[in-house]
Amino acid sequence: MKKIKxxxxxxxxxxxxxxxxxxxxxxxxxxxxxxxxxxxFEAQAIAIEIEKMTPSRPLTHDLFKSLGQAFNIAVQEIIIxxxxxxxxxxxxxxxxxxxxxxxxxxxxxxxxxxxRFDCPIYTYxxxxxxxxxxxxxxxFVYLENINETPEEKTNxxxxxxxxxxxxxxxxxxxxxxxxxxxxxxxxxxxxxLNKRKAx
Numbered sequence: 761m762k763k764i765k766x767x768x769x770x771x772x773x774x775x776x777x778x779x780x781x782x783x784x785x786x787x788x789x790x791x792x793x794x795x796x797x798x799x800x801f802e803a804q805a806i807a808i809e810i811e812k813m814t815p816s817r818p819l820t821h822d823l824f825k826s827l828g829q830a831f832n833i834a835v836q837e838i839i840i841x842x843x844x845x846x847x848x849x850x851x852x853x854x855x856x857x858x859x860x861x862x863x864x865x866x867x868x869x870x871x872x873x874x875x876r877f878d879c880p881i882y883t884y885x886x887x888x889x890x891x892x893x894x895x896x897x898x899x900f901v902y903l904e905n906i907n908e909t910p911e912e913k914t915n916x917x918x919x920x921x922x923x924x925x926x927x928x929x930x931x932x933x934x935x936x937x938x939x940x941x942x943x944x945x946x947x948x949x950x951x952x953l954n955k956r957k958a959x
Contacts, residue, residue: 763839763882766794768810768871771803772942782947783871785840785881792892794840794883795947796848802868809875821872828877832856835877838870843887846951890954893946895938922952 770784774797781803785794798806805821818826828835833856842849850870852863865873874881922930930949937946 761884766881766883791894792888793895794892796867798868802872805872806875821876824873825876835873835879837879838874838881840867840883843891893950922949
């Protein structure tokens with residue numbers, strides 16, 4: 761299967777899940793974005809490394825890097841290789857100079873490791889076509905708040921889902937969410953549209 765290279769293009773606060781963040785990966789040679797909901801610890805670990813801040817004590821992912829370097833193990837790449845029931849599955853491809861080993865990891869941890877080893881992130885077409893969102897323009901976001909308009913708050917049901925809207929209304933909301941760079945909201949709308957297609 762052909763691999764598609766991704767870059768980190770955004771990390772936004774989640775207003776729908778307490779303590780969660782939307783990590784946005786972008787297709788390097790395309791306009792698709794892959795939003796992934798991650799925890800605050802992993803978001804902090806990614807942000808600290810991207811912004812080149814130095815914590816007073818090593819974080820878990822820094823420890824992993826130090827351990828790898830001490831034993832001459834390099835992480836060559838990260839692959840997001842599967843998506844099951846809304847959960848992304850990833851692996852680290854490691855090399856010690858003699859053999860290559862694949863290590864299963866949570867996607868958020870894999871990406872926190874990738875920014876420390878400065879290694880590429882890849883996925884496959886079937887994941888991008890299932891969970892990706894196409895955007896217009898090349899605007900990037902980073903640590904930007906996700907805000908809902910009052911109209912969207914009224915249209916969303918009390919459970920926080922979009923199941924009360926028609927398919928056409930969902931498509932309109934998806935375009936608006938993309939225009940607002942609200943990738944987490946766009947991902948929820950995309951999931952609802954995919955659920956309807958499957959049924």
